[in-house]
Amino acid sequence: MTSERYNARDAEPRWQREWDEKAIFSARNDDPRPKYYVLEMFPYPSGRIHIGHVRNYTLGDVLARYMRAKGFNVLHPMGWDAFGLPAENAAIERKVAPKAWTYDNIAAMKKQLRSIGLSLDWSREFATCDPSYYRHQQKLFLDFLRAGLVERESRKVNWDPVDMTVLANEQVIDGRGWRSGAVVEQREMNQWVFKITKYSQELLDALDTLDRWPDKVRLMQRNWIGRSEGLLVRFALDPATAPAGETELKIFTTRHDTLFGAKFMAIAADHPLALAAAAKNPDLAAFITEIKRIGTAQEAIDTAEKQGFDTGIRAIHPFDPSWRLPVYVANFVLMEYGTGAIFGCPAHDQRDLDFVNKYGLGNTPVVCPEGQDPKTFVITDVAYDGDGRMINSRFLDGMTIEQAKEEVAKRLETEVRGNAPVAQRQVNFRLRDWGISRQRYWGCPIPVIHCEKCGVVPAPDTQLPVTLPEDATFDRPGNALDHHPTWKHVACPKCAGKAQRETDTMDTFVDSSWYFARFTDPWNAQAPTTRPVVDRMMPVDQYIGGVEHAILHLLYSRFFVRAMKATGHIAMEEPFAGMFTQGMVVHETYQKADGSYVTPAEVTVETGSNGRRAVLTATGEEVTIGSIEKMSKSKKNTVDPDDIIATYGADVARWFMLSDSPPDRDVIWSDERVQGASRFVQRLWRVVNEAADIAKAAPATRPADFGPEATALRKAAHSALDKVSGGIERLHFNVCLAHIREFTNALADTLAKGGRPAADLAPNLVPDLVWAVREAALILVQLIAPMMPHLAEECWQVLGQSGLVSEADWPQIERDLLVEDSVTLVVQVNGKKRGDVTVPRAAENPEIETAVLALDAVKQALGGKAVRKVIVVPMRIVNVVG
RNA sequence: GCUCCAAUAGUCCAAUUGGUAGAGACGGCACGCUUAGAACGUGCGCGAUCCAGGUUCGAAUCCUGGUUGGAGCACCA
Numbered sequence: 001m002t003s004e005r006y007n008a009r010d011a012e013p014r015w016q017r018e019w020d021e022k023a024i025f026s027a028r029n030d031d032p033r034p035k036y037y038v039l040e041m042f043p044y045p046s047g048r049i050h051i052g053h054v055r056n057y058t059l060g061d062v063l064a065r066y067m068r069a070k071g072f073n074v075l076h077p078m079g080w081d082a083f084g085l086p087a088e089n090a091a092i093e094r095k096v097a098p099k100a101w102t103y104d105n106i107a108a109m110k111k112q113l114r115s116i117g118l119s120l121d122w123s124r125e126f127a128t129c130d131p132s133y134y135r136h137q138q139k140l141f142l143d144f145l146r147a148g149l150v151e152r153e154s155r156k157v158n159w160d161p162v163d164m165t166v167l168a169n170e171q172v173i174d175g176r177g178w179r180s181g182a183v184v185e186q187r188e189m190n191q192w193v194f195k196i197t198k199y200s201q202e203l204l205d206a207l208d209t210l211d212r213w214p215d216k217v218r219l220m221q222r223n224w225i226g227r228s229e230g231l232l233v234r235f236a237l238d239p240a241t242a243p244a245g246e247t248e249l250k251i252f253t254t255r256h257d258t259l260f261g262a263k264f265m266a267i268a269a270d271h272p273l274a275l276a277a278a279a280k281n282p283d284l285a286a287f288i289t290e291i292k293r294i295g296t297a298q299e300a301i302d303t304a305e306k307q308g309f310d311t312g313i314r315a316i317h318p319f320d321p322s323w324r325l326p327v328y329v330a331n332f333v334l335m336e337y338g339t340g341a342i343f344g345c346p347a348h349d350q351r352d353l354d355f356v357n358k359y360g361l362g363n364t365p366v367v368c369p370e371g372q373d374p375k376t377f378v379i380t381d382v383a384y385d386g387d388g389r390m391i392n393s394r395f396l397d398g399m400t401i402e403q404a405k406e407e408v409a410k411r412l413e414t415e416v417r418g419n420a421p422v423a424q425r426q427v428n429f430r431l432r433d434w435g436i437s438r439q440r441y442w443g444c445p446i447p448v449i450h451c452e453k454c455g456v457v458p459a460p461d462t463q464l465p466v467t468l469p470e471d472a473t474f475d476r477p478g479n480a481l482d483h484h485p486t487w488k489h490v491a492c493p494k495c496a497g498k499a500q501r502e503t504d505t506m507d508t509f510v511d512s513s514w515y516f517a518r519f520t521d522p523w524n525a526q527a528p529t530t531r532p533v534v535d536r537m538m539p540v541d542q543y544i545g546g547v548e549h550a551i552l553h554l555l556y557s558r559f560f561v562r563a564m565k566a567t568g569h570i571a572m573e574e575p576f577a578g579m580f581t582q583g584m585v586v587h588e589t590y591q592k593a594d595g596s597y598v599t600p601a602e603v604t605v606e607t608g609s610n611g612r613r614a615v616l617t618a619t620g621e622e623v624t625i626g627s628i629e630k631m632s633k634s635k636k637n638t639v640d641p642d643d644i645i646a647t648y649g650a651d652v653a654r655w656f657m658l659s660d661s662p663p664d665r666d667v668i669w670s671d672e673r674v675q676g677a678s679r680f681v682q683r684l685w686r687v688v689n690e691a692a693d694i695a696k697a698a699p700a701t702r703p704a705d706f707g708p709e710a711t712a713l714r715k716a717a718h719s720a721l722d723k724v725s726g727g728i729e730r731l732h733f734n735v736c737l738a739h740i741r742e743f744t745n746a747l748a749d750t751l752a753k754g755g756r757p758a759a760d761l762a763p764n765l766v767p768d769l770v771w772a773v774r775e776a777a778l779i780l781v782q783l784i785a786p787m788m789p790h791l792a793e794e795c796w797q798v799l800g801q802s803g804l805v806s807e808a809d810w811p812q813i814e815r816d817l818l819v820e821d822s823v824t825l826v827v828q829v830n831g832k833k834r835g836d837v838t839v840p841r842a843a844e845n846p847e848i849e850t851a852v853l854a855l856d857a858v859k860q861a862l863g864g865k866a867v868r869k870v871i872v873v874p875m876r877i878v879n880v881v882g
Numbered sequence: 883g884c885u886c887c888a889a890u891a892g893u894c895c896a897a898u899u900g901g902u903a904g905a906g907a908c909g910g911c912a913c914g915c916u917u918a919g920a921a922c923g924u925g926c927g928c929g930a931u932c933c934a935g936g937u938u939c940g941a942a943u944c945c946u947g948g949u950u951g952g953a954g955c956a957c958c959a
Contacts, residue, residue, distance in 0.1 A: 005918075219886065220954060228958075253959060266959090306957085332957040342959045350883075351957055430958055547953080660894045660907065666952095668894070672908055679921090680907090686918075723905095726898095735896065738906030745906090752923085826902045831940045833902055871939055877901045881939045 006685035008649025012790045016117055024807055025068075025119040027075040029521065029533050036072035037537055038064040039516055041545030041553075042079045045105035045127070046086060049112045051585045051631060052546070054641050055657045055667065058787075059582055059733070060544045061118045062658065065786040066728045068119070069810035075537055077519040078113065078120045080106050080127035083508045087442045089179075091474040098442040099470060102129055112641065117650045117789050119806065124522045128511035129442070133518065135465030136528035137510065138447040142458050143567040145448075149195050152456060155435055156336075159187040164478035165439040180477075186292070192446055192504065193433040196559045200225055200429040202573075203558055212578035214664070217550040224551050226430025230254035231409055232339070233423040235265065238314040238324060243276045247418075249315055249327065252338030252428060256412075257404035258345040260393035261366035263356055265315045266308060266330035268340040274329045277311040284309055284329065291331040306355045307331045315343075318412055318422055319394070330355065338428055350383040357381070366393045367401060434556065436507040441472050441480035443505030451492035451499040459501075460493050466501065479503055512553055513560035516540050516575055528569055535571040540578075547581040554579070580731060583666040585657075587637040589626035590614055597636040598623060601643065605671065628668055639669055651788035652678045658733040658787055680741065681791055684784065687748050688777055688795040694751070695774035695799060703768040709750065710772035711817075716746040717776040718817040724783050725813070733787075740783050747776050774799070779811050825872075827852050828879040829861035837878070845872045852878050 019025065027035075040060040043053055064076040080102075087098035094101075106127060113120070126133050144150045158167040160177035167177055167184060177184055196203075204225045207218045233256065235249045249265060267274050269288045278285040287309040308328035317323035325343070332351055333342055344352035346363035356363055367388040368374045374391040390396040396404040412423035437446070445466045447459035459466055469487045472480040481487060482503040492499035514528070520537040521530040545553075557575050564570045590598045604617045605625075614623045631638045644653045656677040661667035706714060720743035727736035750773065777799055785792035785805045796805040824838045825848065835857040839848055849870045852858060862882045869881040 216887070216953080223885070223955060226955095226958065230959080251959080255959075330957095332959095334958070337958045344959090349959075351959080428958080430955095550954085662895080665888095665895095670894080670908075673894075676908060682918085683922090686922090723898095732896095734894095734907095735905080738896070741906050824902095828902085828940070831938095836902080869939065871901090873901055873940095877940085879901080879939050 006682055006791065006794065008651060008681070008790065009646075011794050012115070012117060012645075012650055015790045015793045016114060018793075018804070019117075019119070019806060022804070023123070024804065025074075025076065026121050026123050027073055027077075029537065031073035033071060033073040035075060035537055036064075036067040036542075037075045037516075037540045038067065038542050039077070039519070039540045039544070041543070041549060042081050042512070042515060043109065044081045044084060044086075045102055045109055047105045047108065049109050049641055051639055051641055051644075051669065053113075054116060054653055055585055055663075056544060056546070056582055057113070057116060057118050058654045058657045059580070059663050059731070060542070061116075061120075061654075061789075062728060062733060062786040063542055063544075063731070064119050065789065065806065066725075066810070068806075069782070069785070069808060071809065074119075075519070076118075076120055077124040078118075078122065079125055079515060079519065080129075081508065081512050081515075082106065082127035082129040083443045083505075083511055085440065085442070088440065088474065088480070091442075097470065099129070099468075102127070102442075115645050115650060116641075116654070119789070124519050126515075126518070126522050128444070128508075128515065131465045131467050132525070133515075133522075134444040134511070136518065137444050137506070137514070138459070138464050138466060139461065140514065140528055140564065140567070140569065141506070141510075142447060142461070143569070144194065144563050145458055147563070147567050149198065149563045149566065151193055151195060151433075152190055153193050153433070153435075154188050155191045155193070156186050157189050157191065157435070159185045159189070161185060162477060166437070189437075191435045191437040192506075193435045194559065194563070196434045196556070197429060197431055199559055199562050200227070200431050201427075202562065203431075203555065206558070206574060210574065210576075210579070213576075214579065214581055217547070217554065217579060217581060220550050221555055224431065224555065228254050228428050228430075230426060230428060231256040231405075231412070231423050232426040233318060233343070233412060234417065234420070235315040235318060235325075235343070236417065237327075238316060241312055241314045243273075243280050243311075243313065246273060246276065249273060249341055250339045251341045251343050252426060253343060255345060255348065255405075256408040256423075257390065257396070257399075257401045258348050258366050259317070259319065259343070259408060260396065261345040261347050261364050262317065262325055262343045263346050263352070263361045263363060264308075264344045264359075265325050265327040266333045266342050266344055266355070267311075267327060268333040268335035269329055269331065270335045271329070271333075271340045273313065273327070273341075274311065277313060277329075281311070284311060288329060291329075306351060306358060308355060308359060310359075318415075326361075328355075328359075336432065337430070346383065347379045348383055348385055350385075353379065353381070353383040364392050366391060366396075434507075434509075434559070436510055437504040438507055439479040439482070439503075440505050441468065441474075443508060444511060445481070446502045446504055446506055448502045449490060449492060449499045450502060451495060451497060453497055454492055454494045454499075457492055457494050457499070463493070481505065509552060509556050510560075513556045514564065516543075516557070517561070517564065517570060529564070531569075531571075534569075538570065539572060539574055540576045542578040542580060543576040544580045544582060546584070550581060580664065582663050583661065584630050585669055586628050586666045587631055587639065587669040588628045589635050589637045590623045591626055592616075592621065592623050597634075599636045600639055600669075600671070631669075644674070648674060648678050649681070649790070651791045652681055655680065655737070655788055659737045660734055662734050663731055680744075681788065683748075684744060684780075685791065685795070687744060687751065688781060689798055690751050691747065691773050691777035692798045692800070694770055695777060697767075698770045698774040699767045703771050706768045706772060707766060709753075710766075710768040713746065713750050713769070713772045713776050714814075715817050716743055717772075717779045718814050719743075720783060721779055721811055721813050722815075722818060725810070728786065736783075737787070740780070740787075743776075743780060743783070747773075747780060750776075781805060782808065782811055823875055825852075825875075826877045827855060827858060828877060829858055830882060831879060832861070834858055834861045848872055848878060852880060 038060050040056045064074050068074040082102050087102050090096055090101045091098050160167050160180055160182055162180035162182035204227055230253050232252050237246055237248055269291050278288050308330040311327050313327040314324040315327055346353040346356040347365040348367055363379050365377050365379050368377050368391045369386055369388040390399045390404045409425055413421045415422045447466045449457045451457050469484050472484050474480055488501040488503050490499055490501055517529050517534055521533045524530045561575045562573050590603050602616055603614045605614045614625050629635055656674045720739050723739045724736045781792050781795040792805045822838050822840050824836050826833055827835045827837055835855055837851050865882040867882055871879040
């Protein structure tokens with residue numbers, strides 16, 4: 001018997017070396033077994049891993065190790081999402097080259113990742129900033145360009161005039177650049193865009209096939225794509241009021257049923273008609289300038305009041321030539337959606353109602369809710385957007401909304417004005433094409449050349465990769481690529497004349513939109529993918545990451561794979577067959593009396609009879625325990641994975657991450673519970689060592705019969721095996737851990753009942769029980785192996801097993817042990833529990849009924865009333881209805 | 883504002899998807915052990931499953947309405 005504590009600091013590096021030397025986690029592309037691809041979202045090399053990474057990668061590792069034991073050829077790779085702004089900021093602030101900074105960080109983080117004991121295939125590692133990766137991305141870009149999936153477009157962008165760069169919407173805070181603080185301008189710029197909207201409908205429809213994705217994520221994508229069916233209507237303009245001879249105004253609506261409730265038309269500030277009118281009206285021009293200025297600040301948009309300006313233009317109602325509607329320029333109409341123009345029906349749209357109430361245009365209800373009297377139904381401050389019957393709508397009166405929509409569409413699409421129908425049915429999407437141009441150095445260069453004579457010329461394949469210059473300087477704002485003295489000057493591949501390289505680089509979301517495919521064959525120097533390999537190893541069977549990527553990253557990847565299919569790089573459409581969004585790691589916050597935050601490492605929490613209090617460990621000063629929040633540097637409520645692993649070991653960190661909270665929910669980091677995990681590690685170590693001492697006496701062959709004690713232990717073992725297997729497959733790791741602890745308790749009980757010390761006892765034990773103890777201990781170790789692989793290896797060795805538990809096959813379940821000979825059914829009378837009855841497993845309903853009705857408790861509860869019905873739920877319950 | 887999700891013991895969470903509310907842990911209390919020791923072992927679980935209705939033989943689970951908390955989108959016509 002070993003009385004030594006389990007020493008994680010000694011064991012963990014030892015087993016990590018062992019796995020490494022034997023390269024047991026390398027997947028082979030020619031392995032004939034069925035494949036299983038587990039992938040966690042790859043990290044940005046910020047410098048240190050975060051506790052959230054530990055959770056993310058532990059979740060994936062449990063699955064990878066389990067599937068490996070189940071006999072799959074598991075692909076579980078890791079890499080680095082290595083392009084991006086922080087490297088350039090480091091270059092500016094610390095005078096270190098982005099490349100050096102990035103690769104140093106990768107080296108540091110890789111060391112940290114290794115200390116977690118993840119079963120990763122490091123032979124496939126790459127960083128997206130490796131030219132050997134991005135050269136293929138450039139190739140994909142050029143293939144997409146040829147296929148019409150990339151275009152150059154003039155687009156409105158957020159421009160930071162100080163940093164001289166385009167900002168993403170998230171980088172604009174209160175209308176100012178997040179770094180420079182300069183007021184952000186809206187500029188029209190030429191941008192490269194991926195034509196993701198060509199796949200709007202497909203990306204939407206295919207969501208229904210992704211049955212192993214969270215509903216939440218699918219819903220978010222559905223809303224993001226934002227399909228709406230409506231009608232495109234051409235309103236004629238009163239020629240006397242048109243500023244420059246315009247004849248019509250096109251609008252898009254989904255509520256054409258409410259056309260008779262129209263009170264006004266509204267157009268966006270940058271609508272051509274608005275610009276034409278502004279040219280003749282200085283007041284209108286001033287108004288447009290004003291609302292465009294507000295338009296840049298995201299905050300202002302949220303709270304801005306509805307504002308409009310009457311252009312003087314009058315539109316003619318499509319069903320009544322004598323009905324004129326005023327055309328306003330309004331700040332709530334977006335040029336980017338639909339046609340940039342609407343008709344306003346205030347009674348049934350809140351925005352329109354706010355607008356008319358401000359400008360005194362009135363409203364007419366045209367949909368009356370069921371049960372309301374149309375004569376008294378009025379709208380004042382709240383628009384009605386529910387169901388009902390049409391009123392005040394001439395030929396539509398009495399129809400449902402759907403009938404009215406159909407009638408309006410039918411009439412207007414058959415009416416012709418100037419060789420075209422007045423209206424046509426149209427489907428609109430909220431989804432926009434994906435602008436990928438970034439005025440940044442540290443990104444994948446866009447492989448095109450601008451020639452004064454030939455225009456945009458793709459870089460020839462032979463010139464790939466177009467690499468970043470390593471001697472760029474960061475001493476002034478703007479794009480370092482553009483500033484570089486020589487890099488952009490090249491000869492035109494077509495005419496050999498003077499030309500310039502594109503100095504924009506790609507959005508880093510491009511890098512992460514296909515890395516999962518590259519992992520299948522990162523060694524291919526000739527092409528992005530190797531067809532037979534990528535077609536066999538993809539899709540990713542289980543992808544795991546944070547919900548913050550639920551929309552953009554996942555949608556872009558889904559688009560990218562479709563584009564890769566269209567250009568012959570892959571056979572499938574959907575990259576991720578299974579998707580899982582894990583919760584965050586959160587922690588309570590601690591504040592000193594002066595309001596400043598202190599880290600958990602500086603604090604000692606004491607639990608007394610009147611609750612918990614926290615003091616500074618160094619000084620004893622009392623600190624306030626604050627709310628539980630996402631770990632952040634500003635709140636200082638972070639824990640460092642290195643500290644945890646140094647103190648408790650990786651297995652404890654892993655076990656803690658998996659316990660209690662379901663993986664898709666936030667987990668509260670709690671020192672008490674981490675210590676609980678640590679105590680379990682020691683307890684398991686003791687139990688296994690004790691079992692190992694007994695197991696030495698186990699007979700070599702399986703006994704023919706097992707006594708009751710042995711059978712009970714075997715049932716506990718195989719039941720745990722069954723539940724844990726199922727739990728892992730459904731990613732219910734917290735429940736798996738509960739079953740493992742339950743089984744550990746059962747094994748410990750059996751050992752304790754035999755008496756102590758165990759060594760004296762072994763010879764007295766009957767062989768069947770000794771054999772069962774050995775079996776139980778082995779199963780237990782295999783069950784914990786996916787979660788605590790180092791401890792499992794150590795235990796495996798103690799149990800005298802040769803080889804590695806990481807390479808062992810998952811134990812076979814003996815299903816016979818899971819079925820009981822007799823079952824105990826709960827007996828209810830009128831839904832209330834009155835007792836129970838134990839019957840043979842095979843008992844038929846009539847015998848069960850007889851047995852139940854014979855119970856005294858049942859007779860008493862019935863109180864002489866006749867039995868009306870007896871409901872027998874097999875294996876569970878009997879309900880007597882009296 | 884719109885859409886969606888959640889709510890079970892002091893705390894974190896289970897409940898085979900409509901069948902006995904309790905698996906596991908944290909904390910607490912009691913007892914034991916007296917050295918595996920900032921441990922270890924044993925024991926202790928009445929909470930109208932957030933509230934009000936409804937469906938059902940039977941509801942934590944399904945339906946309706948609310949309360950509280952969270953998430954996403956945000957003038958999308």
